[in-house]
Amino acid sequence: MRLTGRIHKFGDDINTDYIISGKYKFKTLDMQELARHVMEDIDPEFARRVQPGDFIAAGRNFGCGSSREQAPRALLAAGVRGILAKSFARIFFRNAINCGLVVVECNTDEFDTGDEVTVDLGEGKVVNHTKGIELSVPPLPQVMIAILQEGGLVQYFKKYGSFEQV
Amino acid sequence: MGKTMAEKIFERKVGRPVRPGDIVVAPVDWAMGQDGTTPLAIQSFEEMNGKSVFRPERIVFVIDHNAPSPLESVSRLHDLMRSFAKRFGIRLFEVGEGVCHELMMSRGLVVPGDLVVGADSHTCTYGALGAFATGIGSTELAVVMMTGKLWFKVPETLCIRLLGELQRGVFAKDVILHIAALLGADGATYQAIEFHGPVVERFSVEERATLTNMAVEVGAKAGLVPPDEKTISWVRERTDRPFEVVLPDPDATYARVLEMDCTNLEPQVAFPHRVDTARSIREAEGIPIQEAFIGTCTNGRIPDLEVAARILRGRKVHPEVRLIVAPASRETFLFALEKGWVEDIVKAGGVFVPPGCGPCVGTHQGIPGDGWNVISTANRNFRGRMGNREASIYLASPATVAASALEGKITDPRKYLG
Numbered sequence: 001m002r003l004t005g006r007i008h009k010f011g012d013d014i015n016t017d018y019i020i021s022g023k024y025k026f027k028t029l030d031m032q033e034l035a036r037h038v039m040e041d042i043d044p045e046f047a048r049r050v051q052p053g054d055f056i057a058a059g060r061n062f063g064c065g066s067s068r069e070q071a072p073r074a075l076l077a078a079g080v081r082g083i084l085a086k087s088f089a090r091i092f093f094r095n096a097i098n099c100g101l102v103v104v105e106c107n108t109d110e111f112d113t114g115d116e117v118t119v120d121l122g123e124g125k126v127v128n129h130t131k132g133i134e135l136s137v138p139p140l141p142q143v144m145i146a147i148l149q150e151g152g153l154v155q156y157f158k159k160y161g162s163f164e165q166v
Numbered sequence: 167m168g169k170t171m172a173e174k175i176f177e178r179k180v181g182r183p184v185r186p187g188d189i190v191v192a193p194v195d196w197a198m199g200q201d202g203t204t205p206l207a208i209q210s211f212e213e214m215n216g217k218s219v220f221r222p223e224r225i226v227f228v229i230d231h232n233a234p235s236p237l238e239s240v241s242r243l244h245d246l247m248r249s250f251a252k253r254f255g256i257r258l259f260e261v262g263e264g265v266c267h268e269l270m271m272s273r274g275l276v277v278p279g280d281l282v283v284g285a286d287s288h289t290c291t292y293g294a295l296g297a298f299a300t301g302i303g304s305t306e307l308a309v310v311m312m313t314g315k316l317w318f319k320v321p322e323t324l325c326i327r328l329l330g331e332l333q334r335g336v337f338a339k340d341v342i343l344h345i346a347a348l349l350g351a352d353g354a355t356y357q358a359i360e361f362h363g364p365v366v367e368r369f370s371v372e373e374r375a376t377l378t379n380m381a382v383e384v385g386a387k388a389g390l391v392p393p394d395e396k397t398i399s400w401v402r403e404r405t406d407r408p409f410e411v412v413l414p415d416p417d418a419t420y421a422r423v424l425e426m427d428c429t430n431l432e433p434q435v436a437f438p439h440r441v442d443t444a445r446s447i448r449e450a451e452g453i454p455i456q457e458a459f460i461g462t463c464t465n466g467r468i469p470d471l472e473v474a475a476r477i478l479r480g481r482k483v484h485p486e487v488r489l490i491v492a493p494a495s496r497e498t499f500l501f502a503l504e505k506g507w508v509e510d511i512v513k514a515g516g517v518f519v520p521p522g523c524g525p526c527v528g529t530h531q532g533i534p535g536d537g538w539n540v541i542s543t544a545n546r547n548f549r550g551r552m553g554n555r556e557a558s559i560y561l562a563s564p565a566t567v568a569a570s571a572l573e574g575k576i577t578d579p580r581k582y583l584g
């Protein structure tokens with residue numbers, strides 16, 4: 001899986017309330033509606049700026065807080081293809097993979113808004129073309145690779161019907 | 167080599183030795199979903215062509231986050247939960263019964279040694295009973311409903327020993343806010359936390375739940391307290407379901423052991439907009455507040471209402487403060503009524519909202535105004551958490567919140583606890 005896109009840079013501890021506020025997510029299952037409010041509480045213009053295929057680069061502990069799966073789903077619906085972060089909160093990390101949102105743990109210190117990056121999951125590397133940086137990334141557990149390959153947990157489960165196949 | 171509680175619970179579930187880092191597929195004892203996460207789980211269940219629910223008697227739905235419904239779209243989502251629950255024979259706790267995590271414990275569902283998943287990050291609360299309980303996403307809940315199982319990575323464990331003796335006016339909430347500040351918001355990511363030591367042993371089950379509830383605020387997957395006689399009798403009063411207590415081996419291998427003497431700990435206040443910012447009450451005293459909130463899965467239980475009533479009894483809430491109280495459950499509410507605490511709080515000027523999440527997550531019932539400071543007993547103070555990004559949230563114990571409500575500014579509760 002090889003993806004190229006532009007970076008939007010965020011800091012540490014971006015929680016799921018920031019990604020999609022509780023006041024919206026409890027109202028609807030319409031992810032397009034939620035997509036209009038992603039990141040609203042920390043960057044009210046983000047939903048208007050983001051382009052399909054873009055990436056978020058963040059610091060430590062991305063996705064901390066609430067377990068809401070609406071967070072990765074609304075990001076995907078807004079056009080975000082993947083998240084690069086120095087570390088992730090565990091429920092968000094699982095949810096992202098289960099929705100087919102690419103999540104990569106790597107050092108994002110040098111990454112800035114506007115940088116063009118390529119993520120190659122097969123080869124386990126991230127290239128920042130703008131900065132001329134190449135990073136290798138730790139492999140995911142087998143079960144997560146399988147889920148991501150199918151495009152998410154729903155598709156994975158429809159095909160395999162259990163986790164024991166992996 | 168000895169094993170931790172988390173490792174031993176997983177071993178029992180999968181019937182073979184496990185080590186931290188192992189990926190296991192384990193059967194769960196309970197799966198819980200609330201009204202913010204279950205509608206999406208039902209949608210995923212339909213998308214996966216789910217036809218039946220595995221052990222519906224071990225699945226629980228709770229309508230607590232946005233209840234009673236403030237909007238027709240929310241009512242529709244609640245009805246979706248109701249009809250799904252009815253179709254498959256799933257137990258559903260209705261509007262006003264209480265916060266999901268309180269019900270899973272106080273209704274005698276979770277017992278020591280259980281493996282529990284819930285589509286809510288504070289599912290880790292049930293570790294107060296010596297269960298391994300952790301938060302999952304909605305699609306994972308759908309898979310668990312279909313198969314009764316989920317994959318887990320067996321976590322390493324961080325051992326926290328709480329030594330010494332708490333001073334008057336210092337509570338479990340102060341201890342966990344202090345721990346969060348020490349560890350940081352990602353200090354225990356991917357780990358389980360075991361809470362040990364004389365301070366924990368003296369805590370009631372409810373106080374232990376305040377600790378384990380906030381394990382996720384430092385990134386932990388679960389927070390566990392080894393069950394003792396107190397745990398066993400608490401559970402026995404609520405259920406006949408047989409259980410076997412799981413204790414850590416005396417020579418268990420921990421990723422890290424943290425010892426903390428609580429004797430000199432003062433009341434703590436976490437500052438906006440992060441949970442891991444607690445400082446001593448001295449550094450917060452005098453900050454004006456416009457709203458005070460007592461409740462949630464962290465601090466809406468009997469000891470919390472008791473201390474709030476004790477402070478508010480015969481006094482008046484400051485005229486510029488809205489004090490909102492949400493009991494954790496209907497039983498808590500009834501108990502507080504019987505004891506006269508509800509009367510104490512209402513006469514002082516407090517407003518009761520139905521048992522449930524209240525204004526914790528910004529959906530209804532107490533959204534703060536622009537520029538307001540809120541002091542709350544909840545577990546999160548992120549910007550916008552209570553529904554308005556222009557408000558600031560401070561976190562503290564119920565005693566500190568009650569004392570602050572009286573004075574209209576953040577106040578050390580010790581002067582009211584003679």
Ligand code: SF4
Binds near residue numbers: 266461462464523544
């Ligand atoms: S009380 Fe607050 S933190 Fe607890 S379950 Fe409800 S919304 Fe979540």
